[in-house]
Each structure stands twice: as C-alpha cells, then as structure tokens.
Amino acid sequence: MKYKISVILTILVLFLLVAGSTCNGPSAEDSTSDALRELTVLYTNDEHGWMVHDGDAGGAAEMMGQWRDVEGYSEEGAFLILSGGDMWTGPAISTWFQGESMTEIMNAMNYSAAAIGNHEFDFGQAVLLERTGQANFPFLSANMRDENTGELTAYALPYTLVEVNHIVVGLIGLTTMSADDINFPENVAGLDFIDYEIALEEIVHQVKSEGAELLIVISHLCKNDMEALAPTLAELGIALIGGGHCHEVVTETVNDVGILESGSYLRNYGKATLTFNDNTDSVVNMDLSVIPNDWTHSDPEISQIVTEWQTRLTDDLSNVIGYVENELLRHSDPMYNLITDAWLWEYPADIAMTNTGGIRQNLLAGDITLESWVGILPFENFIVQLELTGSQIMSLEGDLVVGGMTKIQGYHLSDGTPIYPDSVYSVLTTDYIYSTFQGFSDYDPEPYETSIHWRQPVIDYIQSLQTTAADPLENYLDYEPRQ
Ligand SMILES: [Zn+2]
Missing domain, CATH: 3.90.780.10 (5'-Nucleotidase, C-terminal domain)
Structure with a gap:
C-alpha cells in the first residue's frame, strides 16, 4: 500500500511540475492563464446618508453584511469599493451631522474612493474640507478647478492609484457640470467645472505614466452623459465608468466601455467583475450587474457605528x-x-x-x-x-x-x-x-x-x-x- 501511494505521489508531483512549468514558462501567446487576474468592483452612488434600513431603502450594515456573506468580500480580497458621490443629505442621521456620520460609515466599509457629487457641497466648502480630512479614502474630481488659478482644489484629487490583486488601478473622478443642480450657488463660489473630455484627456496620460494598468472612472454623471462620453472613454483606454446623480439603475456596455449605476439610497449595489490580462493590460471579460440590498445580512461593526449615531441624534433632538x-x-x-x-x-x-x-x-x-x-x-x-x-x-x-x-x-x-x-x-x-x-x-x-x-x-x-x-x-x- 505504501509503495502504491508513493508512486501515485511521484506521478502527481511530476504532473504538477510539468503543469507548473507550462504555466510559468515563456509562451508564444501573451494570454497565458496565469496572466489573468480577477477584480470585483462593488459600487454605490447617491447613498444620501441612508445608513439606516427603513422601508424599501437604506441599510449600510445590511449591505456590508451581504458583501461579506454573499460576495465573499474581505479586506485582503480582490475587491474595490467605490462611490459615485452624493454621499450625504437625506435622513436626519446624515444631514444633522453634516455628513460626518456617513463618512465614518464609509471609512468602516473600506471605500477606496468616491466621486464628488453636487450634494457634497451642501454644507459649504469648509465642511467639505473637514470631510476630506476625516475620510480615509480620497474624494475625486478631475474636472473641478479653482476659478482663479485653474489649479486643482484642496478637497479633491483628480485621481488616485490603488493596487488590487497585483493590478495597479487608476481611479479618476468626474463631477456633474450642471451648476443648476447645486443647491446653493455660494457653496461652489470660486469653483469651475470644466468639460469632462478635456479633463480626462489632460489626466489620463498622467495616470498611465504613474503606472496605472487598468483605468476606472467614478463619476456623478447620469446615464445619458456617460453614454455620450463612451467614445472618449474607449479612446483613452478606460474600461469602466460608474455614474450617479439621476438615481438610475444602469448596466450596459457602450463602445466596449462598461457603464454602471446602482440606483440610490443603498437600495442596491453595482457589481463589475473584471478579468484582467496582466500581460496585455487589457480587460478580457467584464460582467455587470446591479443587486438589491436584501436586508437579511448584517455587519456587526457597521451596525455598531450606526447605533452610536442614532443615539447621538436622539440626544440632539x-x-x-x-x-x-x-x-x-x-x-x-x-x-x-x-x-x-x-x-x-x-x-x-x-x-x-x-x-x-x-x-x-x-x-x-x-x-x-x-x-x-x-x-x-x-x-x-x-x-x-x-x-x-x-x-x-x-x-x-x-x-x-x-x-x-x-x-x-x-x-x-x-x-x-x-x-x-x-x-x-x-x-x-x-x-x-x-x-x-x-x-x-x-x-x-x-x-x-x-x-x-x-x-x-x-x-x-x-x-x-x-x-x-x-x-x-x-x-x-x-x-x-x-x-
Ligand atoms: Zn447628485
């Protein structure tokens, strides 16, 4: 019996060595199987402070629980959590604390970046600056500039680089240019929102030169705007754009660019599963979906933070x-x-x-x-x-x-x-x-x-x-x- 097992083991080891050398060795084709890497983007937009599940909306702890239990999310896994902006202004638990409560929740949920929307300005630029400091993820907007200097502003980065599963991902932000959509004109005083195409053309080569292999845009843009932008995105080699603002559910591909929007109020999340070829720096497959928050899961850490803010709100009444x-x-x-x-x-x-x-x-x-x-x-x-x-x-x-x-x-x-x-x-x-x-x-x-x-x-x-x-x-x- 012993003999038999060792023979089997030897055959197995030999097989593995052969299989291994085939995988690791040089190949005529670029697309050897070990060059393929998976990345899952979990995407929300227009959260509007709906950290508490109420009726058919809300539920940050429930969503995080679902990500862990159903999507297999872990901090070390091949996941990116991103937001399309309008993180606050909604139920009192978010508005009364001027977005502070929601920022803490999103910190704990491990967001990697969020686009600046229109409601980020609701409490003025000074408060937005405070939120930028509080958040342990960057707020992104490549098309927002100082009106006088044309320079980028203190509370937004145009882009950021994140490495996930050995893929260097360049995340670029865009903010809706429609100044009419911003409640208080004085809240955006001194700011200019430049054309999306111009901003992207300016930023993309910079992001690439810093080593980005995969480009994703997170934006506070409606479906129509994203579709119109698709040819430019394709030309610039951007694989995926996430939107926001119109609270639409969008999963489509235009000019081979994935377009994703998850609705609003943490009712759903968008999911993009990308297969990335590390040799060619290209996306070989992308599956897009929008999945409802089914409210049957709960993440204890997020739940605890929500409860603390509910207590503070009750105290403030x-x-x-x-x-x-x-x-x-x-x-x-x-x-x-x-x-x-x-x-x-x-x-x-x-x-x-x-x-x-x-x-x-x-x-x-x-x-x-x-x-x-x-x-x-x-x-x-x-x-x-x-x-x-x-x-x-x-x-x-x-x-x-x-x-x-x-x-x-x-x-x-x-x-x-x-x-x-x-x-x-x-x-x-x-x-x-x-x-x-x-x-x-x-x-x-x-x-x-x-x-x-x-x-x-x-x-x-x-x-x-x-x-x-x-x-x-x-x-x-x-x-x-x-x-
Ligand atoms: Zn909006």
Missing part, C-alpha cells in the same frame, strides 16, 4: 433651535407659509407646494427644538423638483398650500408677476404628493429627486433666524393667506 411666543396652529396660514417659504429659502425654485394633511401638530409656545419639528412633520418625505407649466399648476387639485405664489385674485408669483399658462415653473413638492396626488406624475414624469428631507429646510431656516424671547419667531411669520 432636545437642542433648542429658536423661540416662539405663542402656539402656532398646524392648520394656519403662518404655518403653511413658514414651511413652504423655508423650502424656497433653501432650494432655488419658483414655487413650493405641500399638503395640509402632512402637518400633524401645532408648534407649542416657548423653546423650539428639533423634536418639535419631528412631531409637526413626522413623515419621512423628501422634496422633489418638477417643471410644470402655468396651466398645469392651475389645474392641480387637493389640499395644497403654496409658497412663492398666491391664488388670491388670480394666480401670481409672490413678486406680483402673473403666472402665465404657457410659461414653465420650477416647483417643489414632496415625493409623497408627487406619487399620490392627481396630475403631478403625468405632468412631469421625470422629477428631480433633491434628496432633501422636507423637514430640513424648516429647521435650517428657523436656526438661521436666531429667534429668542426678545425676538420671537412671530417677527418673521407671514400671516397672509395664499389660497
């Missing part, structure tokens, strides 16, 4: 943000006007519309706290922006209250200009009204999701007034009916 002398009734013109005006104060649009049914409590006399507003506007609604004509606005029905306009003595904007039937107006409403009230979704089938919680502008506006017993909220209320 009693923070005083202002003062009102008398009780402000939930069904009153000053309440309607306060809410809708606050939206327009925070977001540049012509008109704001909400429903009286969503306003659930009075604002009690005395100190105003965050908790007051959680009680008054308890629903997890988010603001959407629509383009509606004057006649569409005039035909809307339901218990709608308005800001930026009045229906008293005909339809007028608040500056007195008549609302013209054929003119187009930018209108804010909630995602709830949009999907349940008649007319809205027929008139504008492609609303822009601002991702701003409907409560947030009211809180921000009241804080900005710095009201006190000596200078109460009443001094800033508008008591005029508008409908």
Whole structure:
C-alpha cells in the first residue's frame, strides 16, 4: 500500500511540475492563464446618508453584511469599493451631522474612493474640507478647478492609484457640470467645472505614466452623459465608468466601455467583475450587474457605528433651535407659509407646494427644538423638483398650500408677476404628493429627486433666524393667506 501511494505521489508531483512549468514558462501567446487576474468592483452612488434600513431603502450594515456573506468580500480580497458621490443629505442621521456620520460609515466599509457629487457641497466648502480630512479614502474630481488659478482644489484629487490583486488601478473622478443642480450657488463660489473630455484627456496620460494598468472612472454623471462620453472613454483606454446623480439603475456596455449605476439610497449595489490580462493590460471579460440590498445580512461593526449615531441624534433632538411666543396652529396660514417659504429659502425654485394633511401638530409656545419639528412633520418625505407649466399648476387639485405664489385674485408669483399658462415653473413638492396626488406624475414624469428631507429646510431656516424671547419667531411669520 505504501509503495502504491508513493508512486501515485511521484506521478502527481511530476504532473504538477510539468503543469507548473507550462504555466510559468515563456509562451508564444501573451494570454497565458496565469496572466489573468480577477477584480470585483462593488459600487454605490447617491447613498444620501441612508445608513439606516427603513422601508424599501437604506441599510449600510445590511449591505456590508451581504458583501461579506454573499460576495465573499474581505479586506485582503480582490475587491474595490467605490462611490459615485452624493454621499450625504437625506435622513436626519446624515444631514444633522453634516455628513460626518456617513463618512465614518464609509471609512468602516473600506471605500477606496468616491466621486464628488453636487450634494457634497451642501454644507459649504469648509465642511467639505473637514470631510476630506476625516475620510480615509480620497474624494475625486478631475474636472473641478479653482476659478482663479485653474489649479486643482484642496478637497479633491483628480485621481488616485490603488493596487488590487497585483493590478495597479487608476481611479479618476468626474463631477456633474450642471451648476443648476447645486443647491446653493455660494457653496461652489470660486469653483469651475470644466468639460469632462478635456479633463480626462489632460489626466489620463498622467495616470498611465504613474503606472496605472487598468483605468476606472467614478463619476456623478447620469446615464445619458456617460453614454455620450463612451467614445472618449474607449479612446483613452478606460474600461469602466460608474455614474450617479439621476438615481438610475444602469448596466450596459457602450463602445466596449462598461457603464454602471446602482440606483440610490443603498437600495442596491453595482457589481463589475473584471478579468484582467496582466500581460496585455487589457480587460478580457467584464460582467455587470446591479443587486438589491436584501436586508437579511448584517455587519456587526457597521451596525455598531450606526447605533452610536442614532443615539447621538436622539440626544440632539432636545437642542433648542429658536423661540416662539405663542402656539402656532398646524392648520394656519403662518404655518403653511413658514414651511413652504423655508423650502424656497433653501432650494432655488419658483414655487413650493405641500399638503395640509402632512402637518400633524401645532408648534407649542416657548423653546423650539428639533423634536418639535419631528412631531409637526413626522413623515419621512423628501422634496422633489418638477417643471410644470402655468396651466398645469392651475389645474392641480387637493389640499395644497403654496409658497412663492398666491391664488388670491388670480394666480401670481409672490413678486406680483402673473403666472402665465404657457410659461414653465420650477416647483417643489414632496415625493409623497408627487406619487399620490392627481396630475403631478403625468405632468412631469421625470422629477428631480433633491434628496432633501422636507423637514430640513424648516429647521435650517428657523436656526438661521436666531429667534429668542426678545425676538420671537412671530417677527418673521407671514400671516397672509395664499389660497
Ligand atoms: Zn447628485
């Protein structure tokens, strides 16, 4: 028996030596099997601070758990975790802490890089700079420049190099050029967003000269923009582009360039499995998919961090943000006007519309706290922006209250200009009204999701007034009916 085993072992060893020498030895072909390396990209975009699973969205711990349990993710494995930007602004747990909580979560999830989106600017450039310092992964934007010097800015790198499974990956960032999509123009003051093609052509040879073998663009660009960019990407040897901003689910290949977008709010993640030929520095196979967060897994470390931020949020609910002398009734013109005006104060649009049914409590006399507003506007609604004509606005029905306009003595904007039937107006409403009230979704089938919680502008506006017993909220209320 012993003899037999050693013979088998010898044959096996000989076989392995022969097989091994074939694999390692020089070959006429470049594509020997050991030159092929796998890399899996796990991609999210427009996370918008949805670290907590609620309803059909969110769940950072759940997603990380799924990556570990289902995708086989490990820190040492051949994985890259990337984001297409708009990491925060969403539920209070992200917005109240100005993105700090989400940055900590993404640090713990081992993101390698994130593109700068439009919402990265929501709390101003100073806060973005703080987040850059806090994040242990770079924020990327190759097309963002200092307006005066034309130089790159302090809080974004144009690109970064990461080595995974012995592949040197060059990651390049792009930010949406649409300045209209940025809430506060002053937040991007001094910044210029240059053309995507120009930025890429400038950066790609630099990335290659620093040793990048595989090029991936992470961007805050919608599907249309990415498709239009595909010929340039192909020409520059970029294998894959991840997008964002339009919250679309995209898995397609255009001009042999993979295009991936994962939806939003950590509902899904994008996955690109690449087979890379190390000899030719080319991608020989790429599989793209978008996979739902199935919420059946949980990563204990991420879960722990989420819980800590939830506790901090609960503690902060009693923070005083202002003062009102008398009780402000939930069904009153000053309440309607306060809410809708606050939206327009925070977001540049012509008109704001909400429903009286969503306003659930009075604002009690005395100190105003965050908790007051959680009680008054308890629903997890988010603001959407629509383009509606004057006649569409005039035909809307339901218990709608308005800001930026009045229906008293005909339809007028608040500056007195008549609302013209054929003119187009930018209108804010909630995602709830949009999907349940008649007319809205027929008139504008492609609303822009601002991702701003409907409560947030009211809180921000009241804080900005710095009201006190000596200078109460009443001094800033508008008591005029508008409908
Ligand atoms: Zn965006």
